Amino acid sequence: MAGDMDDNVILVGFMGAGKSSVGRILAKRLGRCFVETDDMITAKEGRPIPEIFTAKGEPHFRALEDEAVRLLALKRGDVIATGGGLPCQDGRVEALQALGTVVWLSGDLATLCERALRSGDRPMLHGKTREEIETLYKSREPFYAKADLSVDTTRLNPDQVAAEVLKALRVRARPPHPALSPRGGEGYKAPRPPPRILSPIGGEGRSSSRDAASATRRGLSR
Ligand code: S3P
Numbered sequence: 001m002a003g004d005m006d007d008n009v010i011l012v013g014f015m016g017a018g019k020s021s022v023g024r025i026l027a028k029r030l031g032r033c034f035v036e037t038d039d040m041i042t043a044k045e046g047r048p049i050p051e052i053f054t055a056k057g058e059p060h061f062r063a064l065e066d067e068a069v070r071l072l073a074l075k076r077g078d079v080i081a082t083g084g085g086l087p088c089q090d091g092r093v094e095a096l097q098a099l100g101t102v103v104w105l106s107g108d109l110a111t112l113c114e115r116a117l118r119s120g121d122r123p124m125l126h127g128k129t130r131e132e133i134e135t136l137y138k139s140r141e142p143f144y145a146k147a148d149l150s151v152d153t154t155r156l157n158p159d160q161v162a163a164e165v166l167k168a169l170r171v172r173a174r175p176p177h178p179a180l181s182p183r184g185g186e187g188y189k190a191p192r193p194p195p196r197i198l199s200p201i202g203g204e205g206r207s208s209s210r211d212a213a214s215a216t217r218r219g220l221s222r
Pocket residue numbers: 013014015016019020038049082083084085086121122123124
């Protein structure tokens with residue numbers, strides 16, 4: 001349902017966004033294969049990700065991600081879930097966009113963290129304070145925000161998120177009538193809601209006072 005059957009659907013987002021569970025559901029609904037970059041890495045290294053971090057450190061893990069991205073060039077029509085840090089370097093989102101439609105599974109940070117801490121062992125969260133996690137998130141958000149589509153997962157379960165992604169892919173595959181588009185229907189991009197809580201690095205601007213109030217309610221504000 002992405003542009004054509006050769007197009008991959010590539011899920012990006014912070015830890016706890018639900019990329020794996022949503023990806024599996026999407027693949028099933030689209031009749032496509034499901035691939036996870038973290039699985040490619042653990043299969044190559046023969047050990048789980050926390051052990052890779054402990055034994056060889058984050059730089060080694062990031063080099064393995066580089067290699068995984070090179071291998072993704074062989075994929076056609078798959079649903080691909082990426083690790084939370086994989087898109088977060090210059091040129092990386094663009095490299096993923098060359099392989100298909102990039103979808104950001106966003107959400108408010110408190111919800112993402114709560115999910116991430118509940119499921120799986122994530123070395124990037126080990127021993128981190130809330131402030132450090134927020135700083136990490138802020139440094140990553142501008143990369144996620146380059147995605148072609150985004151779905152806010154905050155109040156949705158994986159089935160609902162998958163349904164929203166399918167809807168957004170359908171809209172994107174069927175551009176509006178040229179008469180309805182100011183630029184003759186060229187380059188249609190599905191609308192993306194503004195990020196919910198955090199502003200970009202150094203960032204004035206995108207979080208609203210309502211978001212700040214909701215962050216406060218969720219105990220995120222310092
Ligand atoms: C990481 C996220 C993890 C995994 C690794 C590093 C990150 O994947 O790739 O632990 O840097 O955010 P998930 O996003 O699936 O948790």
